[in-house]
Amino acid sequence: MAWRPLNFPAGMLAPLALALALLSCGGSSAFKRGLEYEELKNYDAALQSYEEALSADPGNARYRLYFERARFQAAMAHFDRGRRFKEEGRLEEALQEFRRSGQIDPSIEAAQQEAEAVAALIRDRDRQAEQVEPQGPSEDLYPSRQFLPAVKLSGEVRRAYVTLGKLGGINVIFAPDFNPSPPEVELDFSEVTLIEALELLALQSKTYWSVLKENTILVAEDTQQTRQRYQEEIVRTFHLSNVGDKADLGQIATALRSLLLMNKVAQIDSQNAIVVRDTPDKIAAAERIIRSIDKSKPEVMIEVYILEVVGTVRQFLGFRPGIPGAINVSPNGPQEDGGLGTIPLNELGRLGRHSFSVAIPSIQLGQLYTRVKGRVLQNPTLRASDGEAATFKVGTQQPIAQGSFSTGIGGGTGFGGGAFTTFSTVDVGVTLEITPQVLLNRDIAMNVSVALKTISGFETLDGNRYPILANREINHDIRLQEGESSVVGGIIQRSDSVTVDGIPGLSKIPLLRYLFSTEDKNASDNEIIVVITPRIVRLPDILEQETSLALLGSSNTPKYLGSPKQLIGEIPGPGPGTGQPPPPRSGSGPAAPNAPLPTSEAPPQASDRPAPRLAFVRLVGPSEPVGRGSRFRVGVSIANAQQVHGLSFNFRFNSDLVRLVEVQGGGFLSSDGTSVALAERLENSLGRAVISMTRPPDSAGVSGSGLLMNLNFEAVGTGDAAISFGPDSVLRDSGQTPIPASLAGTQATIQ
Numbered sequence: 229m230a231w232r233p234l235n236f237p238a239g240m241l242a243p244l245a246l247a248l249a250l251l252s253c254g255g256s257s258a259f260k261r262g263l264e265y266e267e268l269k270n271y272d273a274a275l276q277s278y279e280e281a282l283s284a285d286p287g288n289a290r291y292r293l294y295f296e297r298a299r300f301q302a303a304m305a306h307f308d309r310g311r312r313f314k315e316e317g318r319l320e321e322a323l324q325e326f327r328r329s330g331q332i333d334p335s336i337e338a339a340q341q342e343a344e345a346v347a348a349l350i351r352d353r354d355r356q357a358e359q360v361e362p363q364g365p366s367e368d369l370y371p372s373r374q375f376l377p378a379v380k381l382s383g384e385v386r387r388a389y390v391t392l393g394k395l396g397g398i399n400v401i402f403a404p405d406f407n408p409s410p411p412e413v414e415l416d417f418s419e420v421t422l423i424e425a426l427e428l429l430a431l432q433s434k435t436y437w438s439v440l441k442e443n444t445i446l447v448a449e450d451t452q453q454t455r456q457r458y459q460e461e462i463v464r465t466f467h468l469s470n471v472g473d474k475a476d477l478g479q480i481a482t483a484l485r486s487l488l489l490m491n492k493v494a495q496i497d498s499q500n501a502i503v504v505r506d507t508p509d510k511i512a513a514a515e516r517i518i519r520s521i522d523k524s525k526p527e528v529m530i531e532v533y534i535l536e537v538v539g540t541v542r543q544f545l546g547f548r549p550g551i552p553g554a555i556n557v558s559p560n561g562p563q564e565d566g567g568l569g570t571i572p573l574n575e576l577g578r579l580g581r582h583s584f585s586v587a588i589p590s591i592q593l594g595q596l597y598t599r600v601k602g603r604v605l606q607n608p609t610l611r612a613s614d615g616e617a618a619t620f621k622v623g624t625q626q627p628i629a630q631g632s633f634s635t636g637i638g639g640g641t642g643f644g645g646g647a648f649t650t651f652s653t654v655d656v657g658v659t660l661e662i663t664p665q666v667l668l669n670r671d672i673a674m675n676v677s678v679a680l681k682t683i684s685g686f687e688t689l690d691g692n693r694y695p696i697l698a699n700r701e702i703n704h705d706i707r708l709q710e711g712e713s714s715v716v717g718g719i720i721q722r723s724d725s726v727t728v729d730g731i732p733g734l735s736k737i738p739l740l741r742y743l744f745s746t747e748d749k750n751a752s753d754n755e756i757i758v759v760i761t762p763r764i765v766r767l768p769d770i771l772e773q774e775t776s777l778a779l780l781g782s783s784n785t786p787k788y789l790g791s792p793k794q795l796i797g798e799i800p801g802p803g804p805g806t807g808q809p810p811p812p813r814s815g816s817g818p819a820a821p822n823a824p825l826p827t828s829e830a831p832p833q834a835s836d837r838p839a840p841r842l843a844f845v846r847l848v849g850p851s852e853p854v855g856r857g858s859r860f861r862v863g864v865s866i867a868n869a870q871q872v873h874g875l876s877f878n879f880r881f882n883s884d885l886v887r888l889v890e891v892q893g894g895g896f897l898s899s900d901g902t903s904v905a906l907a908e909r910l911e912n913s914l915g916r917a918v919i920s921m922t923r924p925p926d927s928a929g930v931s932g933s934g935l936l937m938n939l940n941f942e943a944v945g946t947g948d949a950a951i952s953f954g955p956d957s958v959l960r961d962s963g964q965t966p967i968p969a970s971l972a973g974t975q976a977t978i979q
Contacts, residue, residue: 623657871929878954894935
């Protein structure tokens with residue numbers, strides 16, 4: 229089969245070339261626009277421009293690099309804005325910013341963590357704001373968990389256990405060697421459950437009890453021998469998800485042995501697990517400890533700028549007089565080429581004054597100038613886990629002769645004898661090592677080591693040429709806030725040189741020496757500056773309940789009993805007509821260990837104010853199908869509005885079917901005659917638009933119903949075109965507080 233070249237019509241080549249040129253120009257212009265936005269710190273617009281450039285040229289590595297960097301910067305900008313909103317108490321806006329940050333760059337897990345934390349705060353706030361009728365304690369179906377009436381026991385321990393068992397509806401059996409000391413007890417208590425009564429009886433009689441079945445317990449003396457004989461043990465395997473180092477597993481196993489007196493702890497390195505055998509109480513306590521330790525390490529993104537500042541100063545003073553370099557001799561006069569003439573011996577007598585010539589060179593005048601230059605050598609971005617070192621090296625490796633050895637055979641050079649030289653390599657360049665540690669207050673402590681190793685010369689020893697290495701190193705510990713920059717400087721290399729050229733002897737006469745000689749001075753400074761900016765991309769996931777106290781009983785027989793209880797005594801009933809539970813009694817007793825700490829801002833309380841009404845914003849599209857190529861209008865109406873001062877809507881539409889050509893104000897925000905500012909950003913290529921409207925700062929909001937704006941679209945395709953609101957659409961009042969609103973889109977049929 230023969231190949232034949234394809235013949236394109238001449239008319240097709242011009243459109244193809246034009247399309248390629250437009251595609252290339254489109255990507256280039258979008259990239260330049262992204263650079264301008266990034267310089268203005270408008271990272272959202274920069275990310276969008278870089279995305280357009282990358283869509284036009286997917287294989288461009290430079291576009292990809294700038295797109296990824298802008299994505300991280302835009303995500304961190306939303307993350308920082310969310311933190312500010314959270315500190316100001318604007319939780320809804322903070323939640324939107326954190327979610328937006330996670331959508332832009334999913335690798336920033338701190339955004340998802342903060343979003344979940346803010347969502348929990350919103351739920352708690354709403355729960356506290358609701359007025360809930362007090363409800364009495366729910367009655368448990370199990371008799372062992374119901375409160376017993378007033379109980380008075382006096383007599384033998386065995387009889388006391390049997391009496392409590394009958395009151396609670398459970399069976400009590402005793403160990404064969406049960407002989408408690410003291411043999412009798414006297415108890416008087418009320419308002420306790422059966423389990424609490426059994427614990428009190430066991431404490432006073434120095435006995436213990438364990439559950440055999442759901443309605444049967446075994447009672448024995450509380451000694452180490454009886455516990456080993458009768459107390460049941462269970463085996464539990466804990467698979468750790470975030471602790472992978474063997475040393476970390478060993479530390480957890482050591483903590484369980486020392487804190488809970490657990491002797492049967494096995495560390496399984498291959499499965500990244502810990503196997504424990506002990507009583508159910510200790511296993512429950514061990515589970516809580518392991519769960520609080522098995523957390524993913526915080527991670528930090530460190531942006532590093534390595535700058536080189538070079539300063540050069542040159543001073544050139546003096547005159548350089550012309551000195552004849554040669555004398556031309558010719559019996560016929562000066563030669564045109566200025567070279568030495570060739571004279572036969574028989575013409576020596578013809579030499580005269582006109583036979584000799586001298587070429588005088590030019591005179592040089594001194595000059596003075598200064599030059600300073602700075603440049604960015606490297607701009608790496610490092611991601612490091614908490615406590616793990618991140619290293620960046622840039623440079624070359626220089627071979628160095630380590631020494632020589634002889635085989636001792638033959639005594640000569642070559643195979644079988646002579647000396648052999650061994651070599652090794654050393655790193656020459658910049659080495660940066662950073663070890664971060666994320667603190668709970670979001671500060672970042674870092675150990676920073678910067679080393680600059682250069683070759684300052686060479687030296688020959690025993691026939692081998694060895695480089696002379698100049699090493700400059702800085703090692704220090706710093707503590708920065710998130711986003712704060714630190715400058716590491718002072719790595720300076722300085723060189724001076726002086727060159728004197730002129731007539732010997734005359735060049736040493738003071739003052740006059742500049743007429744017969746020149747002095748050239750050169751001074752250069754080379755300084756390396758490192759700028760470090762850390763940002764947290766993953767937070768330490770420590771829950772509040774993990775920092776609360778847990779009761780483990782006595783040190784000899786630890787038993788997991790949950791959280792400590794507060795002794796509050798008698799609780800008065802709720803006041804009539806209040807509908808609220810009474811406050812706790814004030815007294816000398818200690819506060820609850822797990823009670824929330826007081827804050828400067830009181831939690832929101834339920835009030836008689838009505839909840840804010842929901843504003844309804846919807847898009848009203850054409851009721852009839854529209855033809856391709858024609859224009860149609862979509863109205864943005866609002867109903868049930870309250871004090872609307874401004875808005876920012878993000879619209880989404882199918883760019884293959886419609887394009888937005890014009891935005892017009894609807895008159896609702898300017899119904900009182902006040903002028904309204906309208907700003908729009910139409911991005912038809914991406915199928916989206918951002919439109920903002922706001923009233924003057926000193927004006928009040930507008931309430932009621934009406935038309936916010938009109939969107940004029942052009943139909944460019946056929947089908948059902950959906951037009952909807954984006955996730956960041958919001959209404960605001962005069963205090964820039966978001967107004968609750970329901971947003972509804974529309975659809976246009978294009979034929």
